[in-house]
Amino acid sequence: MTPTPNLFEDLPLASIEEDICVLFERPGVMIERIVSTGQASPPGFWYDQNWTEWVVLLSGAARLRFEDETEDRLFAPGDHILIAPRRRHRVEWTQQDPPTLWLAVHIREEEAPPA
Template sequence: MTDTTNLFEDLPLASMEEDVFVLFERPGVMIERIVSTGQASPPGFWYDQNWTEWVVLLAGAARLRFEDETEDRLFTAGDHILIAPRRRHRVEWTQSEPPTLWLAVHIREEGVGPIIS
């Protein structure tokens, strides 16, 4: 029997860095809980991953920008998106209070390089 945990418990206090905790990892799949408290991607930085990512916002709010779109997207609790490999994106803003809580599922297709957190 495994221990039960709660994604909403033990949220870290405000920090300069996002809190990223790997909940589950197996070959080809990684699930993370990410807590943001006002962080954003550095100017000019784009995520450019070679794997698929499904992300859901569980609490708080955030704005994501996709390089192939002209406007950023507002995400609130319950919003989710499947991000295809190589689709460049960035975090423009995250709500600090209450913290922004994400669940990210990284899926590596066979033959693609490792998932890096």
């Protein structure tokens, strides 16, 4: 999908899959708009990324679960979090209507040059 100039325009209708649109990408950084309409991580699945991710919820609602925490986190518009590399997490629930709209910034750290 081609990015629109407004994050809240051209939201897709509900579907089985989340809609992920790359808004910006350069070496070491990628920014995505993610539209969720009731999707959740499959049972037993954990994201285990080797990069840093900053996520902000722009609309809708969601519950995230972190393996190192005992309870889910409820996210409302404006809530954001910085997820460290290798911090296992999953999406437990997303609001379908109105759609849940995320902005995600993926930051890949460059390896330190040899000394």
